[in-house]
Amino acid sequence: MRLNSPRLAPLTDAELDTEAEALVAPMRAQGRDYNVFRTLARHPAAMKAFMGFASYILSHENSLAAREREILILRTGFTCGSGYEWSRHVRIGQHAGLTDAEIDAIKRGPGDPWSDADNSLLRAADSMVAEHFIDESAWQALSRHFSEHQCIDAILTVGQYAMVSTFLNSAGVPLDGDVTLDAEMDRR
Template sequence: MRLTSPRIAPLADHEFDADQQEIVAPMMATGRVLNIFRTFVRAPKAAKGFLAWGNYVLSKRNDLPAREREIVILRIGFLCKSGYEWTQHTEIGLRSGLTAAEVAAIKVGADAPSWSPADAALLRASDELHHDQFITTPTWTALKAHFSDKQCMDVVFTAGQYTQVSMILNSFGVQLDPGQTLDPDLKGF
């Protein structure tokens, strides 16, 4: 984690105004409003727009299978040194079919020996988008060997969304939710 305390404090339940309450009501119905959303609702109009796009990226409208989507999200979160993002999506990735060994290998990247060619292409694309905001022709060709045009678009959409999320989390100082533990590789960033 880059900051040990929030720059923008998350709101407690009793602090939500009517607009904020409307945004978090579906989350409250499931029993938990995460710190990311408790922070975002300080800007309700931005939160609504963010949630609309974020819901696309995390939904079945995104044609990447959940496991592959999580490879992209976790690689971007790790490259952005976003402890909050990494922590949240490690849990989601494991539920989406990644193994603990694969999650650990995401930190290494495409050159870890365990990756299939499709997974390695996702990791290379994530690296290139992070470092140069562009997927090179060889990496695009590798992606196209395994994924449709729409899925390749969704790789870019997913990497872009989670770059933005990581920037927000890091800059606002969103802290882990109760019960979570920060990965030691992301301490001190």
Template sequence: MRLSKPRIAPLEMSELNEDQKAIVAPIAERGPVLNIFMTMARDPAAAKAFLAWGNYILSRKNGLPAREREIVILRIGYLCKSGYEFTQHTRIGLQSGLTEDEIERIKRGADAGWSEADAVLIRACDDLNRNHFVSDAVWAELGRFYDDKQKMDLVYTVGQYTQVSMLLNSFGVQLDKGQTLDPELKGY
């Protein structure tokens, strides 16, 4: 984690005003409300807009299958050194069909024993993280495995989770109770 304590503390349920309750209520129906959402609830208008786009990215409307989407999210979380993001999506990645070995290899990059289709997703993440642009060679390689909608959704997903990582890192959102930080992300 980049910060050992929050710069912007998550709200407690007892502190929520009516607008904040409206943001948090649908999340609370599914279980405990994570620190990211209790922090974002401080600005209900921004949280509402942010969550609408985020819900698209995590939905079946996203052309990337869940497993491939999680490869992208985890790679960006790792590249952005977002301990919170990488921790949350490790759990989601496992639920979406990734193995623990694959999650470990996401940190190593495209040449860590991936299929061609998975490796090019990681290369595209690396291009976007480094240059904010997918190179012609990687774009052409993506086209061997993914259609135009999927390639668009790849870029949208990288953009969304780069933003998520920036806010998590900058706001100092801390891990939720019972979570353990990946040792490679300590001190970032």
């Protein structure tokens, strides 16, 4: 977390106009009535556009396996200092097959205990967040383990989560009540 209080507070039920309610209602019905969506609902047109791309990244259409995708998302969220993103995706990462030890190791980045393929994902995420570019060494490693489509999806996944991390940090979106802040993610 970067801020003690939100700059843009999530909309309460009473504040949802018809258009915002139409966007939040499906999330509520799916059990995903999260502060990120209630904050994005302040700008319905932006939320609609965001949800289209975000839905692809988290779908089975993304050519990366869920575990690989979550390695990228968690590393991006950690590197961007997004306590919200990290907190929300720890559970998703566990569901995708990451162990608690692996999730903790994502904070340290490439190296042990990762396979060469997993290390290539971590290196690519680090390079993209730091330089907005995958350096040649990281690209060679990534492309040895992943297809062209998977490399494209890796770029798009990190890019989308760097963007959403920037939104979450800058708007000061508060954590949802069902997750807790990892002490390492408190950057206030």
